[in-house]
Amino acid sequence: MALFEARHLHKRFGHQVVLQDVSLAFEAGRLSGIMGPNGAGKTTCFNVLTGRFRPDRGSVHFEGADITGASPREIARRGISRSFQIMNLFNDYSALDNVLVALPRVRRQGFNPWRDLRTDSTAQDQAAAVLARVGLAGKEHAIAKGLSYGERRALEIAVALGAEPRLLFLDEPTAGLGAEGTDRLAELIGELKRQLTIVIIEHDMRFLFRLADTVSVIHWGQVIASGTPRELRENPWVQRSNIGALANA
């Protein structure tokens, strides 16, 4: 059985059907990709998988447990983290502080004033180790809003990793990155892939096809194709769309 499964998900906003009978399975230790045009329903799918929205129909399963309708907090507690398409950082706080508040050690204690966190040297060391993992060693005390765009995207991933997830969802991690930033991110994700199960929504097909073990294509709220990158390059829909051309570039 897959580590994470979505079965026959349906979701509508008012009269607009955004997900239609979406079934997906993410295997432990694999990197799964999701691609598809703008407005296809990819982020909504993540939102349903990570508890932000309850599906109208269908179910979500993690490690064999039915987590349909569980809150984002409950889902995070089970070991699932996500990053957002639009960055979600505490801009006026340091890189270290951003990661500190995500640590299970800190979350378990509930809300604590920053003052207390700053004297918890174990938590500080853990947060610094996470920053080092994403290439932000030396930036611990830099204020989030003062970091470069690429560093901020790396910090987002650090915040997600701070929660010590077993499953990590990333929504368009390359958005806004140049070629160099994208290469650096590919390296980082290639490294994380050895330790974690990862699901990535991505428009950059070259990036995705280089990293993913399997890819699903969502179009008009439906999964219209899935397979290995090699299989998808052969898929008529992928070939017809400019996605195919990009993937072969």
Ligand SMILES: Nc1ncnc2c1ncn2[C@@H]1O[C@H](COP(=O)(O)OP(=O)(O)OP(=O)(O)O)[C@@H](O)[C@H]1O
């Ligand atoms: N909270 C919401 N309320 C109403 N409509 C929504 C909501 N969230 C998304 N939608 C609509 O659902 C559709 C799918 O949006 P979604 O953000 O899931 O697409 P996407 O595949 O992530 O697109 P992109 O590639 O542009 O990020 C869009 O038409 C969007 O306007």
Ligand SMILES: [Mg+2]
């Ligand atoms: Mg989106």
